[in-house]
Amino acid sequence: MCHRRSTSAHGRVSDPAWPADGDSVGGVLGRLGPAERDRSWERLRNEQFDVVIVGGGVVGSGAALDAATRGLSVALVEARDLASGTSSRSSKLFHGGLRYLEQLEFSLVREALHERELMLTRLAPHLVKPVSFLYPLTHRLWERPYVTAGLTLYDTMGGARSLPRHKQLTRAGALRLSPALRRDALVGGMQYWDAQADDARHTLTVARTAAHYGAVVRTSTQVVGFLREADRVSGVRVRDSETGDEIDVAAHVVINSTGVWTDEIQRMSGGRGRFRVRASKGVHIVVPRDRIVSDSGIILRTETSVLFVIPWRNHWIVGTTDTDWDLDLAHPAATRKDVDYVLEHVNRVLATPLTYDDIEGVYAGLRPLLAGDDEATSKLSREHTVARVLPGLVAIAGGKYTTYRVMAADAVDAAAVDIPSRVAPSTTERVPLLGADGYHALINQCEQIGTRYGLHPYRIRHLLDRYGSLLDHVLDVAEDRRELLQPVPGAEDYLQVEVVHAVSHEGALHLEDVLTRRTRISIEYPHRGVDCARPVAELMADVLGWDSEMIDREVEIYTARVQAERESQELPDDAAADARRIAAPEARRLILESSA
Incomplete structure (x- = not known):
């Protein structure tokens, strides 16, 4: 059943701002230009939406695509820019989370590897690419069989088939693959494959695909309040961050997918949160490709987590840190201590150490982790949680970038309770992102x-x-x-x-x-x-x-x-x-x- 308010004989919404015949359902292939921005403001002002989604990161964009492809009328609003928060500041990996196997989070790894396979083969092969990693072994006897067991699981869980299986390497073989490593930094090695993507471009493409299927997608549109009818949320009040204009947007249900801002939005709604989100800061540095001579990425164990050396076109991305952050959420800042940490740990294994002069770029991002009591951030759950905070308001938080599509589907499933019409099942497993076909x-x-x-x-x-x-x-x-x-x-x-x-x-x-x-x-x-x-x-x-x-x-x-x-x-x-x-x-x- 369709859920748009009214349709013409061609199945389009009866709206003067709706695209002319010959355009795609949501405009010219999800175009988000100045003219579309003006039209979207009028649609926000005048339409009743099934779902309004707050937050233009990958989960919010994914929820907009999920809802739109179920036939729902959808609006996505973002205070700043698409992917301006966590979704442009990740390690840029589509991975299952090898280290989560050690924490016995098998279901999370299986789910993430399934999503990685979908992206590589069907949904976004233009954006998500294979990348290999060398895992240096530093202990004789016990470490190789231990890591082999984990990588064997990693190669087969979640229906992963499109990437090569891991390879065993001697020390000489590992050094041929990565001559940049010090000979005394390893006793052998193992090579395995994962996937990577430009996170900001991927999130943008998810949002444009949602617009292609009819969603209103509008940036610089900040939620400043919630609308109420009796005891339920009935929409949001939004402010244009460019002009200061404000309007009310009516909706059957609002989805809060704001990542590290989740608690703030829940407080604004007046509802009591069912969970708390703790921000963990991750800092990466970017160095030129010729500073580390290697034909593969490298993954290193640290005292508390792992450090990646990730090939990135003509560069390497090296990171990350994992520390609590309770300051400004929009612009997390890297410190000298953060950069020192990354350099110190990567230089432990490099024959020619990196210096500050080698650094081309530095970026800091915040992971939205489900908060425990007194746990270190590296131990907090990467699982996601969905909660119905109030009638008409659903919140989703936690998770990891790779599983955004599952998180989005779960959020829309939870929101369906507040939508009057029957809501079809999720179809995004079979919906390629714009640019994939051909x-x-x-x-x-x-x-x-x-x-x-x-x-x-x-x-x-x-x-x-x-x-x-x-x-x-x-x-x-x-x-x-x-x-x-x-x-x-x-x-x-x-x-x-x-x-x-x-x-x-x-x-x-x-x-x-x-x-x-x-x-x-x-x-x-x-x-x-x-x-x-x-x-x-x-x-x-x-x-x-x-x-x-x-x-x-x-x-x-x-x-x-x-x-x-x-x-x-x-x-x-x-x-x-x-x-x-x-x-x-x-x-x-x-x-x-x-x-x-």
Whole structure:
């Protein structure tokens, strides 16, 4: 049964803002441009939704896609930008969590490996890629059979079939795979495979896929209150973080999927939370690929957890830390101590140690962990929990990025109690993300596509791994402006047309949205985006209608942000680093403090 309020003879909502014939259900392939943003505000004002989802991270975006593909009317609102919180600051792995086997969390590992398999083979092969890891063995006799048992389980749980099985390596074999390792740092090794993805781009694609199936997706839209009818929640009051305008949005049920902001939103609703969320800070550093000579990623055991050395295009991502964080949730700050921890642990095994001069980028993110009593954060559960906080309000928290689709389905299942019509089962296991269909065929046509656009096949491959079969939508923007096929000045891995597309199709509203999430320039270049801030802002201005004063403002705000982050990373403790980071101006000037 369909759940949209009214439909035309073509099955479309009777709404003057609904796309014209020839467009997809939710616009041109889930387009999130300035015109769509204006229409979505009117839809939020005028429609009654089955579900309103608060929070534009991967779980909220996944819930929007899940609900929309069940035939529900859906709105997703995010105070800042899609993936602006935890979902752009992870280790960028789609993995089962090998170390959770040691904690006997077999069901979590099995579930995550099943999701990894779906992403690699059906749902997002353009975004999620295989990656190998070397596990150095440091103890003779007992360690190899112990790790072999775990990796044998890991290779077979959850229906994993698309990646190679693990390999046994002698010390000589391990050093051939990773010559960067010190010979005395291992007695042997094992190689196994997992998967990785650009988390921010993946989350964006989930949200655009939801929009493609009819969901209203709107960023810079902050929930500032809840609507009530008697004892139940009947919607939310939202504030446009760009203009300050406020409207009420009616819904049968609201889903709180705000991650580390879960408790704040529950307090705002007036409902008593069924669980608490504790934020755990994870810090990663990014170094050039030539600083660590290895044909594989590396996973290292630490005193409390594990440390990954992850291949990332022309770079390595090294991390992470795992410490309590109770300060600013929007802008967690890395400290000198955090960076020292990462360098100290990775340098224990490297023949040529990394130094501060090698670091290109640093980022800090917060894991939303279900809180225990006095447990260390590394021991807190990565399981997720769904609770009906009040009639009309469901909250979901915990979990891990890899299992976002399961979490989303569970949240919508819980919300179904408050939806008057029958709710169909989840279908997202069979719904590829935008760009997946046709991707494999296009990979085989890189040379022909490159010839058509005058681009090297390597560049086409890079674009296909970011946009999949939406590639033509990106490059066609340059049909009448061939200069847009030139690299971004100061960030040659990206084309200027990608910046324009980020604004015209992907919902970017500010310079930081492009430099930190639509691209990863902020962590991939030593200048952290400052050197290309002005040319990028000028490209964005063409779409957003910025004048010279607005361009200057965006560049100043971004430059101040980078300066604050650099300085915070030289400070000794969380309090000092947080104070310096939050002193930087906010791009969304009208956002209210402590927002989700």
